[in-house]
Amino acid sequence: MFSKFLMWFLLMRLAASSGDYDFIYNGFRGANISLDGSAKITSNGLLLLTNSSSQKGHAFYPNPLHFKPSHSKIQSFSVNFVFAIMLQYPGVSSSGVSFVISPSKEFPGGQLGQYWGIFNPNNIGNSSNHIAIIELDTALDQDFGDINENHVGVDINGLVSIKSAPAAYFSNMSGRFENLTLVSGEPMNVWVEYNGEQNQLNVTLSPIKLPKPDRPLLSLMVDLSSIVLDDMYIGFSTSTKAAPASHYILGWSFKMNGQAQVLDPLLLPKLPRIGPKKKSKLLTIGxxxxxxxxxxxxxxxxxxxxxxxxxxxxxxxxxxxxxxxxxxxxxxxxxxxxxxxxxxxxxxxxxxxxxxxxxxxxxxxxxxxxxxxxxxxxxxxxxxxxxxxxxxxxxxxxxxxxxxxxxxxxxxxxxxMPNGSLDKFLFNHPNSMLSWNQRFLIIKGVASGLLYLHEEWEQVVLHRDIKAGNVLLDSEMNGRLGDFGLARLYDHGAGPQTTHMVGTFGYLAPELTATGKATTSTDVFAFGAFMLEVACGRRPIDPRSSTDEEILVEWVSECWRRGTILSAADPKLGLDYEVEEMELVLKLGLLCSHPLSAERPSMYQVIQFLDRGAPLPDLSSDGLGAAILGVGHYEGSFDLRFSYPSSLNQGFASTSVQESILSSGR
Structure with missing residues (x-):
């Protein structure tokens, strides 16, 4: 019950904030509706127009709608409402319900019965009325040419329908029209749609439990431009003179120049039960x-x-x-x-x-x-x-x-984190590209979080799997480092005990492949690959690229050696980035991804570089490039290219080289 109320409240807030041209009422509890005559809103949110004889009731949207902003051609509009007519004496005819477009929401001269509480003998049929009506008529009035006592009609300035048809709906399953009884006491859906460009008016009916039919009951060409004025009111009207009946509106939506929002049957208020509650035979014979x-x-x-x-x-x-x-x-x-x-x-x-x-x-x-x-x-x-x-x-x-x-x-x-992982925005959301400012702030945020793990918490925390897939974005697009399933802790001043190589290819420091020993420096290496990934919009290893561009850090290093490091920037950004910031991130990414761990900065130094609190070291591009390409040596004769196994084709966004997190050798 609470969830339904919450959904109703949100929908009402939406209706209130969307202006006069688009609203929806899934029930009318607390709704701002202009009521006249016997019309009222029941305690459970039903709009009750009348509930006895010799009454008339009007309920209108309180503000006028601008149907003709150009003062010549009427705009298209769409209406959806659910109604029900419950007879107090079954089999005895009563009046129906009408949807009205009128220059006024008050009808002081409207008479009961056949005049719907809108017209009287003196003004019915006058062209100065400027009233359009969709009638759901449950009485046969030969004075107005009604076809029967259960029909739907379109009336202009009076109650003689320019087109009408017996109440029915088109069954999408059988492919034919099925009869409806308007006074059945069951809720029914009505759609009124007008195309201002084609001057076409469609009226469609169906039981509430069925979807909107493929074909309307009434479809006619009529130009409402001469009938409908600029400012008009929309609402409902009925009147009874003889047999009493209850006329209910359960929900209502409207939209100018678009499709009215669909009413949710689960959110609509319940109709009162008809007659006394039936006694179960099971109590007496079962x-x-x-x-x-x-x-x-x-x-x-x-x-x-x-x-x-x-x-x-x-x-x-x-x-x-x-x-x-x-x-x-x-x-x-x-x-x-x-x-x-x-x-x-x-x-x-x-x-x-x-x-x-x-x-x-x-x-x-x-x-x-x-x-x-x-x-x-x-x-x-x-x-x-x-x-x-x-x-x-x-x-x-x-x-x-x-x-x-x-x-x-x-x-x-x-x-x-409502915005998911960063790699989805980098590689899987072509229509939601991150700006450079967003990327730079994400890089700085992740760096701040990593500094906290390495130096500012009570223990040293090695994340061991830093990558774009493990950076999540909150509601304000702030980067947050997550997935601590591989993380290890040790005391400051001590050393890590783990000797298992874990992580994701492309982010693994070279010394990990030799010793399996993770350190804060191996986290810095992965962060460097991450910075290049964000700045270049490319994965650290991409087997689909050409051989010289397959390994991101090698390719960016080559661009640096040629003096064209900005050519490595993500082409999707164009030139929409700060040149100094882009150069800083690319060079700092190479520095953090240096094959020699002793050459990598600490995360404290990384923060200083990003905040311009310290100048970036002026490293030799030839020296760094030679080290990355494996020309130099690491601890003897170890080949540095081993850390970039380009022959492997793995799912870099989700697959890790990992130990069993619960194995005995943790």
Whole structure:
């Protein structure tokens, strides 16, 4: 109920903010509608025009609409509304409902009954009325040439229809028109559409449970330009003189020069029940059946509870209780992601799938990563590190909120980043290109987050998988470094213990392939490749490129040696970038990606360079180029080209060279 109310509230806010030419009412609770006569809005949001005999009711949109801004040709418009007519005495005829376009929303001289509360014998048919009506007529009036007591008509300045037809709708399934009874008490959909260029008016009906039919009930050529003035009101009218009936409008939408918004049947208010509630025969003749049914239901409920417990069973050991609120219930994450449905899937990475979810307890959006594992060995140490990472607090880091364990699955819960990963904007969104200013701010933000990990937190954190795919963008397009599944921690002044080579090809420092030992310098190398990737709009290794351009750092280095480093800038930017900033990022990217770890700057120095707090070292382009191309030597005879295995064709956006995160040699 709350979600329906929230959706209704948002739609009402949208209607209020969209101006006089586009509105929608999925129910009328709190709506600003001009009411006249017996018209009122019920407590549950129904617009009730009349509910007894000898009454008339009008309900109009409160502000006039400008139909003829050019003062000559009427604009196109579209209307959709849902109505229902409920007779108090079945079988006894009553009046119908009309949709009205009028220069006034008040009709002081309008008479009851056949005059719809709009006209009287003195003014009906006058060309000065400037009134257009779509009538849903439930009475046969031979004075006005009605075809029957259940028809739809188009009236101009009076109540003699220029075209009418028995109430029906076109069935898309059967391919023919099916009859409708306007006084059935069932809600019905009506569409009124006018094409101002072609002077064509279409009126379409259907039961509320069916989609809009392919063919209208009425289609006619009529020029409303001489009828409709510049400022006109739109609304509904009815009147009763004999048999009482209740005339309801459940929802209403309108749009000038476009298609009116579709009314959602689930958001519309409910009609009152007709007649007394029927008594169930089961209470008098089916007691044995009821007992049997309740017994079977109880057994089924018990089975469902047992299956549910098995379905949501979790792994919980005594040592995990110390993490308290950082441990999520699997049931909550299952519900938040709608059962981990593919509709909520955000992406697939090297470790598993990531889903969007909304926690029912707090209504907070989260991202849930599902990681499969087969080993319990080292789990306690791993969870301890995960919870330590959960204490990281920085505006350029994705916040790790907690975890959950279930059977052979580990689930990590992060803050949700609505704009997704950076690599999608660089490579997969041709219509959403990032400007240079956005890219430069993202680079600086990620650098700030990495400095926090290396030098400013209570421990040193090695990320070990810095790349565009792991940089997420928040609602304001700020870059946030995420995915700490490979991260390792150690105390300041100590050294990292891991000797497993992990990461993504193209971002791996050369010494990793020899020693497997990650350091802050190997993170800096990956950050350098990341800077080049953002500035050049190219992946670090691209097998589709020519041989001399396949490895990004080599190609940018060659451009530097030729003195044309700006030619490496992303061609999609054109010349729309700051030359000094682009040169700084390209050169700093090469410096950070230097094959010799001793030549790479620290992240503190990187921040100084980016903020222009320190000049970039004037390195020899020949020397740096020779080192990158493997002409020099690294620790003896190690070939530096080994760090760029261009013969491998892997999915660089999502696949990592990775250890099992739960293996015994962590």
């Amino acid at each position: 007691l044995p059946v009821i007992v049997l049914f309740l017994t079977l239901t109880g057994i089924s409920a018990i089975g469902l509870i047992v299956r549910r417990k098995i379905k949501f069973a979790e792994v919980l050991e005594d040592w995990e209780r110390e993490y308290g609120t950082h441990r999520f219930l699997y049931k909550d994450l299952f519900m938040a992601t709608k059962g981990f449905t593919d509709k909520e899937l955000l992406g697939i990475g090297g470790f598993g799938r990531v889903y969007r979810g909304v926690l029912s307890t707090s209504n907070i959006e989260v991202a849930v990563k599902r990681i499969s594992h087969d080993s319990r060995q080292g789990m306690r140490e791993f969870i301890s590190e995960i919870m330590s990472l959960g204490r990281l607090r920085h505006r350029n880091l994705v916040q790790l909120l907690g975890y959950c364990r279930r059977k052979k699955e580990l689930l990590l819960v992060y803050d949700y």
